[in-house]
Amino acid sequence: MGKKNVVNNYLDEQLGLIETWLNTFSQNRKPESLHALRVCIKKTKAILYFSETLFKKPFGKKKLDNLFHKAGTLRELYIIILLMQKSLPVSEKLTLPLMKKRTLLEQQFLEKIPRYIKEVRLFRKELSLPEKLPSKKVILSYFKKREKRADKKLHNRNRTTLHYYRRDIKKMMYVYEMLPKKLKKEIGLNKTKTDRLQEKIGLWHDTWTAFIFLSKQSFSKQIKNILSDLKEKEKKQFKKLFL
Structure with a gap:
């Protein structure tokens, strides 16, 4: 990134946290880690949208969309299975197809984490916003x-x-x-x-x-x-x- 200001500092921090949560999820496979990852992406996208709107320049607000949606699809399955298991009188037979689908999506996501990290690092290195706020x-x-x-x-x-x-x-x-x-x-x-x-x-x-x-x-x-x-x-x- 270029010279740091409040926006650049914030984005740099969030992009660093995105990498951290990708690594964390690869180790613990917990939905909480996916949630934290998506929150960091949401924060990054929000600041990029704000910056693009006010500076009227593109800064790559869609660069993290693929990662965001893949993580969201997987997390949605975690939520649905949890709701079925904890809040509803449902048998294991009914959740089994969803659990198999979750396992498959989880494995696909894990396999792509090294690529995601590489993309995040590159974006973090290239991203630079104006020094001053509007x-x-x-x-x-x-x-x-x-x-x-x-x-x-x-x-x-x-x-x-x-x-x-x-x-x-x-x-x-x-x-x-x-x-x-x-x-x-x-x-x-x-x-x-x-x-x-x-x-x-x-x-x-x-x-x-x-x-x-x-x-x-x-x-x-x-x-x-x-x-x-x-x-x-x-x-x-x-x-x-x-x-």
Whole structure:
């Protein structure tokens, strides 16, 4: 990277952590490591999107997309299997096909980790953003527009737009976390309130994703009962988001 500023320093740190979590997952194969990896990628992508929007230059915001989606597909299977095993009265016979699929995807992902690390290192070496942040006025305007856009999605009370709300608000919060304290104060985001809502939406989204995934599978009659339970759980979680 070129000369360091708050943005370059933050990106350099996140790209280093992406490599760390890839190595960690190759050793422990735990879904928590995949989650941490994806969070670091989300943070990196959020800052790159912010930078490309304000500087009106490309900085490679899509360079990590392949790694992000591969890790996401694998983690989604971990979540679905866990939901079936812990929250639902399901037999091992029903989870076995998913566990086999998870094992296959996990092995494919592990085999590609050396390549992913090489790509991340190269990106980290080449990436360099302008030395100075945009003006305070430009940054405040960015947050005002993004917050307004996100709130509109939330108030639609639609399942698809709700997922996009969470994605947009997380992008905004990742950029917010990176900024100097004085600037954060002027932006005035309610981080505690936003984090609580994000957590609730995340739990709802896990249930919703599991329901959508399982409804497309060919399982026995027992799955119909499981889907019914999941649907009821999803409805309650969705309703609570707006209380």
